[in-house]
Amino acid sequence: MSSSLQSLFQKALVVLFTVTFVLFYVVHEKQLNRHSLEETTTPAQITHIDRVIRSEIITAKANSILNDRTSARSALLKCSPENHILFLKTHKTGSSTIANIMFRYGDFRNLSFVLPSFTMLGWPHRFHLFFAHHSISETPNILCSHARFNKRPMNRLFPKESSKYITILRNPVDNFESVFNYMELGKRIGLGNNPDSLQLFLERGGIPFTMMRKINYEWLLVRNPLLHDLGLSFKFYQNLTAVNEYIQFLDKEFDLVMIMDYFDESLVLMKRLLCWNMDDILYLKLNDRQEEEKNVALNNDIRENIKRWNKADVLLFDHFNKSFWKRIEKEGDTFEEELATFRQRATKIKQSCVTNETRLQFLYAEKYVKGYNLKHDLPEELRRLCEKMTMSENTYLKYLRGKQKKKMRLIEMGPQNYTELSREMKEDEETWDSANDLVYEPVNLAV
Numbered sequence: 133m134s135s136s137l138q139s140l141f142q143k144a145l146v147v148l149f150t151v152t153f154v155l156f157y158v159v160h161e162k163q164l165n166r167h168s169l170e171e172t173t174t175p176a177q178i179t180h181i182d183r184v185i186r187s188e189i190i191t192a193k194a195n196s197i198l199n200d201r202t203s204a205r206s207a208l209l210k211c212s213p214e215n216h217i218l219f220l221k222t223h224k225t226g227s228s229t230i231a232n233i234m235f236r237y238g239d240f241r242n243l244s245f246v247l248p249s250f251t252m253l254g255w256p257h258r259f260h261l262f263f264a265h266h267s268i269s270e271t272p273n274i275l276c277s278h279a280r281f282n283k284r285p286m287n288r289l290f291p292k293e294s295s296k297y298i299t300i301l302r303n304p305v306d307n308f309e310s311v312f313n314y315m316e317l318g319k320r321i322g323l324g325n326n327p328d329s330l331q332l333f334l335e336r337g338g339i340p341f342t343m344m345r346k347i348n349y350e351w352l353l354v355r356n357p358l359l360h361d362l363g364l365s366f367k368f369y370q371n372l373t374a375v376n377e378y379i380q381f382l383d384k385e386f387d388l389v390m391i392m393d394y395f396d397e398s399l400v401l402m403k404r405l406l407c408w409n410m411d412d413i414l415y416l417k418l419n420d421r422q423e424e425e426k427n428v429a430l431n432n433d434i435r436e437n438i439k440r441w442n443k444a445d446v447l448l449f450d451h452f453n454k455s456f457w458k459r460i461e462k463e464g465d466t467f468e469e470e471l472a473t474f475r476q477r478a479t480k481i482k483q484s485c486v487t488n489e490t491r492l493q494f495l496y497a498e499k500y501v502k503g504y505n506l507k508h509d510l511p512e513e514l515r516r517l518c519e520k521m522t523m524s525e526n527t528y529l530k531y532l533r534g535k536q537k538k539k540m541r542l543i544e545m546g547p548q549n550y551t552e553l554s555r556e557m558k559e560d561e562e563t564w565d566s567a568n569d570l571v572y573e574p575v576n577l578a579v
């Protein structure tokens with residue numbers, strides 16, 4: 133064999149090996165991928181979906197394969213689930229549903245939360261550390277209760293380099309309609325509580341600023357509610373330079389700005405950013421208004437006027453809606469595929485958990501929202517998940533506060549246990565009359 137023929141033969145061998153290897157790899161990865169897709173859709177698996185303590189490596193692997201098959205290996209090394217998250221809640225944007233996702237994620241893994249004493253972390257004031265219910269953790273995992281954005285104290289609890297900042301917006305027309313009617317702003321201004329009050333409000337040209345100061349805190353959402361929650365002062369509402377600068381600032385502060393109008397897309401983006409499992413983002417819509425409270429028929433004139441009144445929010449929304457779609461484009465083809473799988477799975481979990489009849493769920497005072505009825509006879513594990521998925525925000529917060537309190541007690545008690553602690557606490561309530569063999573001389577000080 134001549135040497136050139138020999139080297140050609142060697143080259144051919146190398147090529148053959150390479151092709152075989154690549155083929156093997158691709159087929160293998162495809163199988164893995166198909167396997168993970170099937171796994172995420174069979175009903176039998178649904179009974180196991182809150183078995184979240186699955187190996188993180190498997191999760192990361194499934195994620196990375198879906199994300200980007202060609203760089204599955206490097207992604208495998210790069211991507212590990214994010215456990216330090218600040219989710220900045222905004223009003224009437226589906227943020228309670230997202231908070232429930234965060235609650236479950238942290239709850240199932242025993243992560244620590246920055247919790248409010250009741251519902252809000254000092255909102256409508258800008259966030260400060262002292263608003264947090266006492267907590268043992270200097271480096272909490274999740275903050276997802278209503279807190280108005282405040283960079284410095286938030287960065288202290290959630291350092292930017294090791295945390296993810298996420299929020300959610302909604303198109304300002306539907307958002308304002310929802311805020312206005314949900315907060316019953318019409319009634320509060322004396323325009324009545326009928327569907328016309330929003331129109332009357334706009335016909336009047338809104339309200340002057342002087343009127344806002346006098347009234348209840350819900351009022352603070354009467355103009356540009358999104359930017360309010362994101363921390364912008366009223367004094368900048370009519371300053372274009374300041375509004376634009378603030379939008380640029382938010383763009384740098386947040387790792388992901390979701391859009392409620394594209395809710396499922398938002399969640400899939402979030403899952404990818406956080407390197408979570410698809411099961412982690414399953415949801416049932418929470419805190420939804422009853423149908424009769426919804427003002428569906430907004431004519432064009434009203435819609436345009438809502439935009440005029442909330443112009444800063446319009447600028448904010450347009451900016452982030454644009455970057456949202458650019459980001460999805462960059463995610464590539466696998467995004468649509470994953471979105472479709474997620475939707476199937478979300479429908480399935482809903483069918484598995486709840487009946488198709490809603491009920492009234494108490495929120496506060498005279499406020500009720502749509503609630504769910506769980507199906508009867510759910511298997512234990514699934515029931516646990518369904519209960520948590522449909523749990524109202526306040527109930528979940530109360531549960532989490534209890535859980536963190538218990539954890540603190542256990543830490544304080546060291547190796548001793550709860551029974552002992554409660555015995556210790558009971559001891560101080562027992563009367564000293566329970567024994568009498570130590571005789572005390574009567575105390576009787578004569579003056």
Ligand SMILES: *[C@@H]1O[C@H](CO)[C@@H](O)[C@H](O)[C@H]1NC(C)=O
Pocket residue numbers: 185240241242
């Ligand atoms: C969470 O804490 C509970 C109670 O201490 C424990 O039983 C459970 O195994 C923990 N779960 C995880 C994922 O660490």
Ligand SMILES: *[C@@H]1O[C@H](CO)[C@@H](O)[C@H](O)[C@H]1NC(C)=O
Pocket residue numbers: 371372373374377
């Ligand atoms: C508008 O905001 C910019 C940037 O914050 C500030 O420099 C400027 O003074 C503001 N203009 C007015 C009229 O307040």
Ligand SMILES: *[C@@H]1O[C@H](CO)[C@@H](O)[C@H](O)[C@H]1NC(C)=O
Pocket residue numbers: 303393453454457
């Ligand atoms: C958001 O951006 C997309 C893409 O540019 C556009 O089609 C859509 O109308 C925008 N959504 C809203 C609610 O404005």
Ligand SMILES: *[C@@H]1O[C@H](CO)[C@@H](O)[C@H](O)[C@H]1NC(C)=O
Pocket residue numbers: 488489
């Ligand atoms: C709800 O489900 C029941 C039976 O599962 C069905 O008969 C009924 O038509 C459903 N109602 C609606 C509004 O889908």
Ligand SMILES: *[C@@H]1O[C@H](CO)[C@@H](O)[C@H](O)[C@H]1NC(C)=O
Pocket residue numbers: 548549550551552
């Ligand atoms: C708690 O402490 C009591 C008394 O020391 C002991 O009998 C019990 O087994 C302990 N329980 C647990 C779960 O450790």
